[in-house]
Amino acid sequence: MEWTSVDLADCPVIRALDVVGQRWTLVVLREVYNDVGRFEDLQRHLGISPSVLSRRLAEMVDAGLLEREEYREEGRRPRHAYRATAKAWDLYPVVVGLMQWGDRHLRDGDRPAVALVDRRTGRRVVAAVVTDDVPACDPAEIDAVVTAA
Amino acid sequence: MEWTSVDLADCPVIRALDVVGQRWTLVVLREVYNDVGRFEDLQRHLGISPSVLSRRLAEMVDAGLLEREEYREEGRRPRHAYRATAKAWDLYPVVVGLMQWGDRHLRDGDRPAVALVDRRTGRRVVAAVVTDDVPACDPAEIDAVVTAA
Numbered sequence: 271m272e273w274t275s276v277d278l279a280d281c282p283v284i285r286a287l288d289v290v291g292q293r294w295t296l297v298v299l300r301e302v303y304n305d306v307g308r309f310e311d312l313q314r315h316l317g318i319s320p321s322v323l324s325r326r327l328a329e330m331v332d333a334g335l336l337e338r339e340e341y342r343e344e345g346r347r348p349r350h351a352y353r354a355t356a357k358a359w360d361l362y363p364v365v366v367g368l369m370q371w372g373d374r375h376l377r378d379g380d381r382p383a384v385a386l387v388d389r390r391t392g393r394r395v396v397a398a399v400v401t402d403d404v405p406a407c408d409p410a411e412i413d414a415v416v417t418a419a
Numbered sequence: 420m421e422w423t424s425v426d427l428a429d430c431p432v433i434r435a436l437d438v439v440g441q442r443w444t445l446v447v448l449r450e451v452y453n454d455v456g457r458f459e460d461l462q463r464h465l466g467i468s469p470s471v472l473s474r475r476l477a478e479m480v481d482a483g484l485l486e487r488e489e490y491r492e493e494g495r496r497p498r499h500a501y502r503a504t505a506k507a508w509d510l511y512p513v514v515v516g517l518m519q520w521g522d523r524h525l526r527d528g529d530r531p532a533v534a535l536v537d538r539r540t541g542r543r544v545v546a547a548v549v550t551d552d553v554p555a556c557d558p559a560e561i562d563a564v565v566t567a568a
Contacts, residue, residue: 282521282532283449283514284442289525290517293436300432334524357524363546364516365432368439371509372431375483376438383431386548393550397512399535399561401542404553412548 289333290361294318294326299358300365302336304414307351327352335361362409367397385415438482439510443467443475448507449514451485453563456500476501484510511558516546534564 290296294316301312313323327350330336335358342348366386373383386395389411439445443465450461462472476499479485484507491497515535522532535544538560 281446281449282518282526283446284521285525286517286521287442287445290520291440291442293433293440296436297430297432300430360520360523361516363548364513364520366548367510367513367516367546368435369431371439371513372433372435374509375506376434377431388550391550393552395548396551397516397546398549398553398555399512399515399544399546399558400549400553400555401537401540402545403542404547404549406547406549409548 290335290364294322295330295335296361296365296368298326298330298352299335299354299361300369302352302354302358303362303365303409307353308341309350309352312352330358334358359409363397366395370396383417385417387413387415389413439484439513443471444479444484445510445514445517447475447479447501448484448503448510449518451501451503451507452511452514452558456502457490458499458501461501479507483507508558512546515544519545532566534566536562536564538562 297316298312301307301315306312306315309323309327312327313320316323327336327338331338331352334355336352337355338350338352340348341351369384377383387393388395388407395407395412446465447461450456450464455461455464458472458476462469465472476485476487480487480501483504485501486504487499487501489497490500518533526532536542537544537556544556544561
């Protein structure tokens with residue numbers, strides 16, 4: 271079957287972009303991948319208004335990308351933290367791929383970059399297209415390392 | 420250095436999304452990856468107006484993602500065809516990642532899917548996060564195969 275005979279109404283790229291194509295969605299994922307999941311930490315690090323962040327997080331919970339949990343620090347009222355779901359972790363290669371592409375092609379030369387390093391082997395990790403028998407890195411074993419410019 | 424001390428003004432994911440976050444950009448890339456590069460073929464397959472497509476293609480040429488070339492069929496006026504640059508091929512894992520994510524999480528069960536298969540080994544290919552010593556598949560050796568529902 272020829273590529274051009276595939277009906278684009280079914281196109282999974284278009285469908286995926288309808289869910290994750292908004293700028294903040296993948297940026298929030300990058301935060302929760304890096305264990306930044308508490309509302310106030312997200313708000314501080316992303317520098318957006320609480321109302322915009324609340325709306326975006328609620329949409330991502332509805333889309334099945336985030337799980338919300340409550341936590342309470344002593345003497346304070348309960349607060350929310352967010353965690354990536356399995357569906358969100360399936361986007362990990364996309365986020366890593368965008369990150370490495372932005373670093374390679376758009377970065378100002380005098381700014382530091384973030385490298386992802388596999389803790390077990392010390393090797394850099396990359397998003398790549400590989401055959402399905404290749405073992406993928408475990409995100410829990412990947413460190414984000416800020417490199418010199 | 421802690422993740423949260425990284426200044427997000429430098430964030431390569433945000434910079435990348437500013438360039439490729441628009442719905443049509445990655446969709447056009449998917450077409451040219453699949454050797455659909457002639458203006459009239461793109462227009463027919465994507466089903467968008469010639470003026471919208473022209474504008475998008477010009478933006479992608481300006482962004483260094485596409486190269487334009489002229490071709491002429493006998494007895495017809497010269498026309499344009501578009502080819503992915505090396506900078507565009509660096510986004511290949513992102514597009515494949517979105518495609519497999521959309522197929523896995525958003526597809527209606529009764530519609531066909533497109534599988535990517537490595538021609539040399541017959542194995543499916545996937546976008547994955549791997550260490551940088553893993554050999555990536557050559558896109559020229561990957562076939563898009565329409566599978567049954």
